[in-house]
Amino acid sequence: MSHQHSTAFLCITYEVSDRIATVTLNRPEKRNALNGAMVKELQQAFLQAAEDEAVKVIVLKGAGEAFCAGADLEYLQQLQQNTFEENLADSRQLMQLMQQIYYHDKIVIAQVEGHAIAGGCGLVTLCDLSYAVPEARLGYTEVKIGFIPALVSVFLVRKTGEGRARELLLTGQLIGAEKARDYGLINEVVPKDSIADHVARVATALCKETAAHSLKVTKQLIGGVLDKPLNEALEQAARLNAATREHAECKRGIQAFLDKEKLVW
Incomplete structure (x- = not known):
């Protein structure tokens, strides 16, 4: 509805x-x-x-x-x-x-x-x-x-x-x-x-095609990238990458991709 x-x-x-x-x-x-x-x-x-x-x-x-x-x-x-x-x-x-x-x-x-x-x-x-x-x-x-x-x-x-x-x-x-x-x-x-x-x-x-958590974190990455030296920005990116792998939306998205299922978010 x-x-x-x-x-x-x-x-x-x-x-x-x-x-x-x-x-x-x-x-x-x-x-x-x-x-x-x-x-x-x-x-x-x-x-x-x-x-x-x-x-x-x-x-x-x-x-x-x-x-x-x-x-x-x-x-x-x-x-x-x-x-x-x-x-x-x-x-x-x-x-x-x-x-x-x-x-x-x-x-x-x-x-x-x-x-x-x-x-x-x-x-x-x-x-x-x-x-x-x-x-x-x-x-x-x-x-x-x-x-x-x-x-x-x-x-x-x-x-x-x-x-x-x-x-x-x-x-x-x-x-x-x-x-x-x-x-x-x-x-x-x-x-x-x-x-x-x-x-x-x-x-x-x-x-419909993107995960809300992914949008939020990607915006954080883009918004903060010019605030930090390159090595700090990359370290933050690595940590966010690792944290997102544990997120429920990521697990759901990767499983659907592996199962060749079309996902509607």
């Missing part, structure tokens, strides 16, 4: 169906711009998905024309009045959301059906997989308003390499979806009329 439910939020929607949690930025009249309230609700949604055993994959998308146009203008005005301590607390809230998405135990897929700018592009950068429509433009415009893409720079360098990160962050230019794919910022460009089906197929395949 398919497990379906939704949770009421003000700035986002959260729905679970067939092991896929869909988180939708839902301020279309503001082009899904980020503010403090939305950041907090996203934290709650990603925490809920982490704790829900019925969820295996998370899809992040935006309602209306844009995926996310960055920081809300009223929010930016409010930041001008803040003390350093208030701004630091606010920045740390966003930092925690970014860490939460990047290190999430479940796979997070961005479904980008419109522009993803500044903080909005930051959200895409954090996802494990990302698909965008050809019309989408992506980029980090912070330097154009005298701001800096501080938090996202940490993740973008890891994702695209230093050269691409310098180009995107220092120029503040928006790039098309094709170039974003060529840069390694997104995985694929998919036409608007088929992107929802494409993402659903990818998410469903992950649910």
Whole structure:
């Protein structure tokens, strides 16, 4: 029986169906711009998905024309009045959301059906997989308003390499979806009329064809690989390899492989 439910939020929607949690930025009249309230609700949604055993994959998308146009203008005005301590607390809230998405135990897929700018592009950068429509433009415009893409720079360098990160962050230019794919910022460009089906197929395949424990540990390996010297990273990998061999899902998977049985996870 398919497990379906939704949770009421003000700035986002959260729905679970067939092991896929869909988180939708839902301020279309503001082009899904980020503010403090939305950041907090996203934290709650990603925490809920982490704790829900019925969820295996998370899809992040935006309602209306844009995926996310960055920081809300009223929010930016409010930041001008803040003390350093208030701004630091606010920045740390966003930092925690970014860490939460990047290190999430479940796979997070961005479904980008419109522009993803500044903080909005930051959200895409954090996802494990990302698909965008050809019309989408992506980029980090912070330097154009005298701001800096501080938090996202940490993740973008890891994702695209230093050269691409310098180009995107220092120029503040928006790039098309094709170039974003060529840069390694997104995985694929998919036409608007088929992107929802494409993402659903990818998410469903992950649910049915891969083991949840394997996904979680593989994400830990990838997320931590640049934090350690090579010999430490390899030692951690060897230990995780050994530990996973004892895991019930691994034993089940290897037995099915040996028995030439098709496994549905």
